Amino acid sequence: MDNMTDEAPVLIAGGGLAGLSAAAFLASHGIRSLTFERLTASSPLPRAAFFHMRTLEMFRSIGIEEAVRSQSEKEFVPDGAIIAMDTLSGRKLADIIPNLNEGVDALSPCRRLFLNQPSLERILRNCAHEGGATIVPGAEIVDVHQDSTGVNLTIRKASDGRRHDVRGDYLIAADGAHSRVRAALGIDYEGRGAFSNSLTIYFTADLAPYIGDNPWSLIYVNNPTLRGFFRLNRAATAGFLGVNVVGDPQLDADAAVNAATDLSESRLIELVRAGVGKRDLPVRIDGYSRWRATANVASKLQDGRVFIAGDA
Ligand SMILES: Cc1cc2nc3c(=O)[nH]c(=O)nc-3n(C[C@H](O)[C@H](O)[C@H](O)COP(=O)(O)OP(=O)(O)OC[C@H]3O[C@@H](n4cnc5c(N)ncnc54)[C@H](O)[C@@H]3O)c2cc1C
Known part of the structure; x- marks a missing residue:
């Protein structure tokens, strides 16, 4: 200095x-x-x-x-898709953006x-x-x-x-x-405030068999255990799972938006497996971070x- x-x-x-x-x-x-x-x-x-x-x-x-x-x-x-699944290995729920540039590529060079x-x-x-x-x-x-x-x-x-x-x-x-x-x-901030106390889990696991040749870049998952999203490396051997909601918000709204209360390794592995939809999937946890999804300005x-x- x-x-x-x-x-x-x-x-x-x-x-x-x-x-x-x-x-x-x-x-x-x-x-x-x-x-x-x-x-x-x-x-x-x-x-x-x-x-x-x-x-x-x-x-x-x-x-x-x-x-x-x-x-x-x-x-x-390139031009990967944003999709929603029930689990990564399960059923597709929606093609949110099937090709990142389709329909907008004439708007800009x-x-x-x-x-x-x-x-x-x-x-x-x-x-x-x-x-x-x-x-x-x-x-x-x-x-x-x-x-x-x-x-x-x-x-x-x-x-x-x-x-x-x-x-x-x-x-x-x-x-x-x-x-x-x-x-x-x-x-000060003004706005809606926090939506959820979210959790990102960094992990290593072989997900290539579930991704296959699909050009998926961002995969939302929505099932009774969690709502969140996966982003993986190109080989689908590591990445992260962002978890925004756990369990059923209708049953316990507070617990549902507090995904980051239990940070034990066994819980993190359980969440990754629930996101993938494979109970026995070998998973190594590489880390985690907590963050708040907030709409303030x-x-x-x-x-x-x-x-x-x-x-x-
Ligand atoms: C899991 C996850 C996924 C996300 N995905 C997306 C996405 O797809 N698209 C998107 O647009 N956004 C996304 N975001 C949000 C995005 O990461 C942030 O909006 C972005 O990092 C904000 O950039 P920033 O420079 O304003 O703040 P930051 O990235 O937070 O940078 C602020 C910097 O200031 C430094 N700093 C803080 N206090 C001090 C101090 N007193 N003195 C000196 N330095 C200081 C910090 O160390 C930090 O490096 C995501 C966030 C997370 C957690």
Whole structure:
């Protein structure tokens, strides 16, 4: 941090999808930015994957569409389908989107695609770097103040806990759903609130026999044990199951939307097997994460020289 630049026209809080995108697009306009990311290494969790035409059009404008598309083809079947099944090995309930681009491909020269979030973040980070942006990992924003001419941030370095002040003309708050910047500015959320306390289970299991040659990219499952969705690697040997609802909401609505109460390995294996529809399926649990499905929006997206972006 001692050698770190301590000013830039634009400061960015958070080096996730929104922060890295902001850094890359600002760089394409020749605007220098300084991004602070609390984590020392980016999150390996796959999270977002479905990217729309307008996003790809924007990526084309900064020269990364081709890199995004070729990485997508390594991870997903091109033009894959979004379907609903009772279980992965069971009965198809609906073709939600039978082919990702069918019916919309005349609307744009760019095509919708799937790409795991860590891969997209890597491409955006490289693009931002090449354009002259500075991204500082292991740097947590602990305080924010603005005045009529700029914004001051206090940064705490993860490696030694030391604090450092930086100043910019503007700040983009892209520090995620629990945004400290948004809270510091006293900006509330408005909206429906949480729908469910959801669970994502990362696992390894041979699901190729159930996927076969089907071009499925996102598979919703809906059965008496759970409602959720599978996203798998191209070989269908590993992936994750997102679980939004467990059991029957008619019988116990509270329990149904709290999928993440029992996180024992045996319960996680039971849920994966229920999603696949195979009671004896060999499954290795690689990890899990808890998250809330929430429909909220900040009550304002700008406060003076600070702009709120992404999940913040
Ligand atoms: C299982 C799952 C599946 C999903 N699928 C999709 C999908 O298909 N399509 C879709 O559009 N979205 C999807 N999402 C949501 C998507 O992942 C988020 O909307 C996206 O990550 C938001 O990006 P962001 O940059 O705003 O926030 P984040 O990705 O949360 O990034 C915020 C960053 O700020 C950092 N940070 C936080 N506080 C500080 C601080 N004080 N100082 C410095 N840094 C800080 C964090 O470490 C983090 O890296 C999914 C999410 C999950 C969990």
